[in-house]
Amino acid sequence: MSINQLDINSLDMILETMVKTVGDSKSEIFEIEEQCRRDFEESSKELEEIRVRVSTVIDESDSLDTKARYARKRLSEVSMFFNNFSEEQVRDAYEKAHKLQIDLQMNRQLEKQLRVRRDDLERRLKGLQQTIDRADHLVSQISVVLNYLTSDLKQVGEALKDARRKQDFGLKIIEAQEEERKKLSREIHDGPAQMMANVMMRSDLIERVYRDRGANEAMTEIKSLKVMVRNALYEVRRIIYDLRPMALDDLGLIPTLRKYLQTTEDYNENVTLSFINLGEEKRLPPKMEVALFRLVQESIQNAIKHASPKNISVKLSMTREMVMVMVKDDGSGFDASQQKEGSFGLMGMRERVDLLEGEITINSQPGIGTLVMIQVPLKV
Incomplete structure (x- = not known):
């Protein structure tokens, strides 16, 4: 067997490796897309539930606000004509007004938390949709590459005169494609995916902080959470921008x-x-x-x-x-x-x-x- 023939066979082996590598990349990107679709569906369901809860809480806040105003009016009347009411009536008016005011504040705080969560989910859905669209586009592009590798590129061996250059060129294509795939996977995993996981854990922490330490410290945690979400959104936009502005x-x-x-x-x-x-x-x-x-x-x-x-x-x-x-x-x-x-x-x-x-x-x-x-x- 001549050296030229051996080099052509080596090139064929490289092409087969390229086809397998690109095919595996297509499958992995497809899996990423499917996972994003599942996350999109789950987040959409949660968003719909949050919207319903927000509407319910707003209605409750309106009702509590009406009752609180009436209770304050009642308390004002009792205070103004103090001698005309018994001690029990005065205490009852004060306790009702105080309880309604506390309930109203807690309800409004819950409304703020739900609105923040709603906004977070809407941004997450937007990011997931962009990732799905990009992954779908990449799958289409890789399908074109696969078709090219399995048909037109097989004739490269007849066109190239330097067998060593053909071999190096094919290997560099594999390395570049593999490196790009690893980079995309790593950036999604270490960036937005990790940040979203931290957001979920942080949201659970906020609920505990609110229960254990009160609304002020919970609001501090929420501000920190907003910074984290903003950073995640920035990372998603940067990855998309690097792929194609x-x-x-x-x-x-x-x-x-x-x-x-x-x-x-x-x-x-x-x-x-x-x-x-x-x-x-x-x-x-x-x-x-x-x-x-x-x-x-x-x-x-x-x-x-x-x-x-x-x-x-x-x-x-x-x-x-x-x-x-x-x-x-x-x-x-x-x-x-x-x-x-x-x-x-x-x-x-x-x-x-x-x-x-x-x-x-x-x-x-x-x-x-x-x-x-x-x-x-x-x-x-």
């Missing part, structure tokens, strides 16, 4: 880049990021906006991960015929004339630009920094 579809490339740079700067305190738009601000074809956003995102992440820069600037210019993007950093840089082992991120960037029929130039020197320039034609 919704602003890209709604607002376009330039506002999304501004938001992405601000968010990235918030998460990386030692780096200052700036954005300058030098040309027209207009919408581009969706596929082009996605590709350009990913190219900028990859350039920035490469700089932060490998070059430890203090400043990163992004400049974008749009004309009628061309879109030009420049990403410059003052990091450690590298020797651009040498092909760095495992530099599949740069290879992926070049492939994206080729699909847009554009050009990409990467200028870098050790100790000076890196400049990535991308030019993409706009077809009228």
Whole structure:
């Protein structure tokens, strides 16, 4: 058996591994989606019960308020004409007014707790729905990838001349896909899922604090719980934003880049990021906006991960015929004339630009920094 034949067989084995890995990923994402659907149904039922209880408590509060006003009026009359009533009548009027006032306060406190729980459930349902939608979209995308792996990609061996590069490329695809799957699972588990579990435990604690220590300390716990829920919501939005910024579809490339740079700067305190738009601000074809956003995102992440820069600037210019993007950093840089082992991120960037029929130039020197320039034609 020749070496070339052996390499082709190795590539076939890699493709089979890729198909199995992607298929397993699809099953795991589907399980996450189903679990979210179950949680959504349970939370929806609880939310409906809470809404009914809120309505009931409001009615009770209105009734108690009416009775309390009547009792206070009665107490006022007794106090005004004290000599006309017996001691027992005076005591009874006072006790009734006091008891109704206490009942009213407790009922209103319960109403506040139920409203907070209702709001928490509504936010949780919104987050779960977003996760379900994203998981459903991912399953669809993975189905397309599986179809590609089982059909078109099997012909890659005939098109590639360097068997070793084919093998490395296939392995990197597996690693990247596996790493992304682990990252998504880990972020959901360690972030929103853990925070939601803490919210549930904290809500039980609030009930005990209210019973044992009173409403003031319970309100302190509720404020802390609101901070925890707000942080969970922030984490969910961040994960969704990392997967695909919704602003890209709604607002376009330039506002999304501004938001992405601000968010990235918030998460990386030692780096200052700036954005300058030098040309027209207009919408581009969706596929082009996605590709350009990913190219900028990859350039920035490469700089932060490998070059430890203090400043990163992004400049974008749009004309009628061309879109030009420049990403410059003052990091450690590298020797651009040498092909760095495992530099599949740069290879992926070049492939994206080729699909847009554009050009990409990467200028870098050790100790000076890196400049990535991308030019993409706009077809009228």
